[in-house]
Amino acid sequence: MTPELLAALEGAKAAKRPVALLTRLTDGAQHLWPDEVVPAPLADAAERALREDAAANVTLEGEAWFVHPHNPPLRIIIIGAVHIAQALVPMAQAAGYAVTVVDPRRAWATAERFPGITLIHEWTDDAVAALAPDSRSAVVTLTHDPKLDDPGLDAALKSDCFYIGALGSRRTHAKRVARLQEMGHSAEAIARIHAPVGLNIEAVTAPEIALSILAEVVATRRGAALARRPALAA
Amino acid sequence: MSDSEDVLATAANWRAAGETVALATVVETWGSSPRPAGSRLAVSASGKLAGSVSGGCIEGAVADAAKQTMASGAPQLLDFGISDERAWEVGLACGGKLKVFVEKLS
The missing domain is CATH 3.40.50.720 (NAD(P)-binding Rossmann-like Domain)
Known part of the structure; x- marks a missing residue:
């Protein structure tokens, strides 16, 4: 994880803004949704993970992604x-x-x-x-x-x-x-x-x-x- | 504040203090794993730990892998679980299985 992405996660937390961290498990590539545009299957999974407040695993073009919701606190x-x-x-x-x-x-x-x-x-x-x-x-x-x-x-x-x-x-x-x-x-x-x-x-x-x-x-x-x-x- | 986000804040503080840091995240679980997917453990090069990825059974092995990732910069996907009847001696006494993703904070 880059320091910039970590700062973005912390910023979303401070702003009480829901975001999902998407990680490609083969090489560690990461995106933050909805801040970044991602392929539709990942965006759908991110939206669902935030709504259900539960992490998910998605396979996109044969590669495994981890979808990690970061909701504001209860x-x-x-x-x-x-x-x-x-x-x-x-x-x-x-x-x-x-x-x-x-x-x-x-x-x-x-x-x-x-x-x-x-x-x-x-x-x-x-x-x-x-x-x-x-x-x-x-x-x-x-x-x-x-x-x-x-x-x-x-x-x-x-x-x-x-x-x-x-x-x-x-x-x-x-x-x-x-x-x-x-x-x-x-x-x-x-x-x-x-x-x-x-x-x-x-x-x-x-x-x-x-x-x-x-x-x-x-x-x-x-x-x-x-x-x-x-x-x-x- | 969820507990996994608190771990991120701790990791950020360590890094700001000049430490090399790796993050481990539970990405998939089967059976009776004690911590859900999304649970995080932060590890510093000096050996500090924050958070958890299990009930304490695999943190040592994850910290070892984290040190490799800190040195190489390459992420790792670790598998833990019951592979035979005696596996509880070195793995998860609960009988669960899980995958842990380890990445360097850099």
Whole structure:
């Protein structure tokens, strides 16, 4: 790999731009897609590898190519700059997620409590809408306060984020479901919300709850059976 | 940040510090290989390692090949896997097979 190509890969990463590295395994010749024009079969494979976030092998004119997708990081948007969020942030970063914390309560969302993290002090619906969660984003509400959590969930349900989780007991969630239905969300849409948030590992402490949340996000992302829950009784 | 991209950043830093560096990338796997295609290991001429291409079973052999590639400049495609029942002693205890592409950063 040339230093120029390495710099281009690093540049794409910094710009959060998806690129695929194409390597001819016979001699190491390399191209970056879509920055460079490549034969259609390679371009198609690159597009698919990025979409599926999975590397691929392609044979072109009898020669083997390796198609290596470099997608921008997965994101976790955390609503609520609470104690559990403080535990979740470093775990999520270690797992490769870009983390944003949203909380209009400036006493909670401080640089002292969340060093080096993007903090947003807007109201939660505006903040989530502005962050525009996509299919590589997860949204987790942790404030335990309906006037902060509900608008964030409302905005998350309008996005195609791959995971939505909400802290709170089953009873709290039943009330939340009723409120979200009043806001116009269907039962099917609301069923996207994982609540109570996190895999059931009998978590007690803030780091344990954070672990259960991150585990559920990963399980959902990877399509694990653990991530599927029976529907809650209405 | 995916872990393989973090390896690239580390490799870039080593090179900026004047080191010769090679990159190894898993390009194909069969069976129960511990690291998926795309996983990277960076190796420096002074023996530093970053990232991984297996659970630790083949990193030594890959680092040896990386040193050859650093010297010759020629890339290599390495095959690892079970070739007989005793292969686990020197290869992959998991029973997987994989191909690793080794290239010089130059």
